[in-house]
Amino acid sequence: MANQIPNRQVICETLLKLAQEDRDIVVLASDSRGSAAMAPFAAAYPEQFVEVGIAEQNIVGISAGLAHSGKKPFVTSPACFLSMRSIEQIKVDVAYSATNVKLVGISGGVSYGALGMSHHSVQDLAVTRAIPGLAVLMPADRHETKRMTEALVGYEGGAYIRIGRNPVEDVYESGDYEFTIGQAVTMREGTDLTIIASGETVRVALDAEAALSESGISCRILNMHTIKPLDVEAILRAAKETGRIITVEEHSIHGGLGAAVAEVVIQHHPVPMRIIGIPDEPAIAGKTSEVFDHYGISVRGLKQAAFDLLGR
Template sequence: MRNAFAEELTKLGQEDPRVVMLSGDIGNKLFDKFKAAQPDRFFNCGVAEQNMMGVAAGLAMNGLRPVVYTITPFVTTRCLEQIRTDVAYHDLPVTIVAVGAGLSYAGLGPTHHACEDISFLRSIPSMCVIAPGDRWEVQAALRSSLSQDRPVYIRMGKKNEPVIHDGSIETFEIGKVIVMAEGTDVCLLSTGNMLPEVMHAREALSEKGVSACVVSAHTVKPLDTVYLADAFQRFTRVVTIEEHSVVGGFGSAVAEWAVDAEADSRKLLRIGAPDKFFKLSGEQEFARERLGLTGPAIAERIVSSLMKQRTTS
């Protein structure tokens, strides 16, 4: 995902002289092409993320389109006050791009885990929150974010994520889901880098006789409420899947909507990381296995939920 981001940023920088790149002491080689084309529009702000966010706000106030980039907890938790007060309060067109969302950096321990950022960012007024599912969604999300006049948070994975979309997704629209595969029994709403695992879950469910629709819900804020209303009408189960805490994340956003819209919230199943720190040592695949965030584990959880639903109905 990060390579796709760098490629698209380079293109956008050539198209729009207002685009400015600010990096929090990472990705220097990643942005070599951008720096070669626009050397006066790349700033390595060092390990000073709070200051970097303030600089971005100032640049945006002066008519530029700053893109801020570093590892997820350092571009969110560390400078949350600056995001809230400097950027969002003034409704500035700053695009905040986080690399390594969820458990992408699992091997570096809890300091680099990011399972709370959606909760933090979506609670800030004016903030748009996007979690792309693959490289195509990353590029489309970046291009879309720079075409509007509001703050945007883009939550990426890290590297080597499978490409799920076939070719360019020109129909990408902030706040509108993308249906990846049709189904009739359950609706799997995937957000962020869980999309490949959700596609695997669909295959596992098919083997068990369950027809699953897979949807890339790349925008957490604003939600696609039109699609949600239809999904809660049509499907037996609506499942949210995310590599984020079940507290405050995408599933929580859907649950809040369901209550307010008076949808049948009994149909909702939320799958995500538990409300506790993951303290074991291991890489992302290991963390997902232990937390039940693999395709087979997701399918088993859904089948169990359907059986329980049948016995209680």
């Protein structure tokens, strides 16, 4: 579709506009200005752009220093390296030190495709959401990426934002909706079960809802764009009103969105659940669509999970 553009490009375009008025916005890259689509920002605002090179630990430390001096740093680096190689710096320099750093993990999930486990980033949510004082977010499309970036500029505190590499299909008709960090968006109402998705799996969930509707199943869709702080109220409302929950994510089934939702459900209102994601194995190499299909992160996979929960 003509409207499909990568979320990383949207972040650059949004920061370009905001930086015109806010000279404290600084973008840092780890030899990734091209892959992060930040070349236009570097060209327009060379004094507000820092190229650190292949040094993920250093880029986090430098960004924390800039934040301490009153700047609003946005770090752009491949998610697989940013969330693993520099996790100690994220924990200490950003979270523990309460610095205003936004860590943008680009090419997250399985977007590096054929490069396999070394470049897949399907453990990052588990690691980052366990760090106190660090928000964790994933936008679903270009509209949400724009709104999220605008919100993050004014958000005081550290945050990890994971985005993919490839163009994504819209899930919103426009950006004219209320976006609040920590507040899930109800994309579809339903009474038989709820599918909770985040990031690029929101589109999959919406397509699954359409297929389930044809089978007479009323399915609620929640876009949990913020993994932390989690919208506990939306989860409990879904558990009480629909009685069944499926989570779907481009992440390991251990420690990510599914685990976060299950922690709430099991403690406050237990209902039958299914967690759809990458199992405890190195994810297969291939295009994102191929990986999704293989692991049931698909309309067919979600439809089958719904049938299982409903006993059909």
